[in-house]
Amino acid sequence: MQVVSSLPELRQARARLHEPVGLVPTMGYLHEGHLSLVRAARADCASIVVSIFVNPTQFGPNEDLAAYPRDLSRDLALLDREGVDLVWTPDQDVMYPPGYQTWVSVDNLTARLEGQERPGHFRGVTTVVTKLFNAVQPDRAYFGQKDAQQALVIRRMVSDLNFPLEVVILPILREPDGLAMSSRNSYLNPVERQAATVLKRALDAAQAIFSAGERDAHRLCQVVMQVVKAEPLAALQYVSCADAETLEELQGLVAERTLLSMAVFVGKTRLIDNLILEP
Numbered sequence: 697m698q699v700v701s702s703l704p705e706l707r708q709a710r711a712r713l714h715e716p717v718g719l720v721p722t723m724g725y726l727h728e729g730h731l732s733l734v735r736a737a738r739a740d741c742a743s744i745v746v747s748i749f750v751n752p753t754q755f756g757p758n759e760d761l762a763a764y765p766r767d768l769s770r771d772l773a774l775l776d777r778e779g780v781d782l783v784w785t786p787d788q789d790v791m792y793p794p795g796y797q798t799w800v801s802v803d804n805l806t807a808r809l810e811g812q813e814r815p816g817h818f819r820g821v822t823t824v825v826t827k828l829f830n831a832v833q834p835d836r837a838y839f840g841q842k843d844a845q846q847a848l849v850i851r852r853m854v855s856d857l858n859f860p861l862e863v864v865i866l867p868i869l870r871e872p873d874g875l876a877m878s879s880r881n882s883y884l885n886p887v888e889r890q891a892a893t894v895l896k897r898a899l900d901a902a903q904a905i906f907s908a909g910e911r912d913a914h915r916l917c918q919v920v921m922q923v924v925k926a927e928p929l930a931a932l933q934y935v936s937c938a939d940a941e942t943l944e945e946l947q948g949l950v951a952e953r954t955l956l957s958m959a960v961f962v963g964k965t966r967l968i969d970n971l972i973l974e975p
Contacts, residue, residue, distance in 0.1 A: 697783060698782050713781060714742035716742055716743075717835050718743070718834060719744075721824075724767070725879040725882070729869040729877035734746065734778045738778070743782070748785045749791060749824070752792075753792070754820030765880075791824065810968070821846055821849065825853070829861065838866065839865055841865055841868045841970070841972075842968065847865045884962060891963075894924055898923035899958075913937040916954075916956060916973070933959040938955050940954055950973065955971075955972060958970070
């Protein structure tokens, strides 16, 4: 496994890789969710590139950039065991050199949900992902369904900007008790960690009434709210029942394919989770 940090080193190493090349973009502090993306890339591609970069432009002024967990040596050991070919670990000056002033934005899909609660977040995501795509030139790029809105936004960006690559979205990977895997789970103390299972329990409750025939969007959201509010350590930021392609909030009966999503604070830790509802 080769590890490089500069852009010239990356380009030289990339030129030697066998095609097709799969890219797994990460912010590090890897868990099994990330590794599942690496394994999917290994199944599809001759070569795998993983990027590790904690992107400052997708964090808001009061968010957890400074505290975001980092452990590069551990990450590299995990990726080496998975047979990754190339790891790119650029620093901030490589990605955003002095005087940087160019941004990539996707409009309508970013106006609600995470975009509404975290202004500027998606501009940072789409800009850094564009830079990763341009630098690595992958044939396929792998993302997780846990960040459902991000996945839609990146797919739209790739389509709109004619990137010659396939965006592959893989299912949420969960802990045995149902909590969606996330680097931010490391912030939770043991009591909060137990309380955090409320997200999956709320989604399960909505899935249960949906499977029993409930199709009213308000009722589905209401069930999620009721379950979350019953957990004293949880504070619901939003719950949404939206069209799974456009993210338009649904009123009345749900569409054929619906994204039920939420953001919840457990203590000071903000967690997100989602579920696709379809007949």
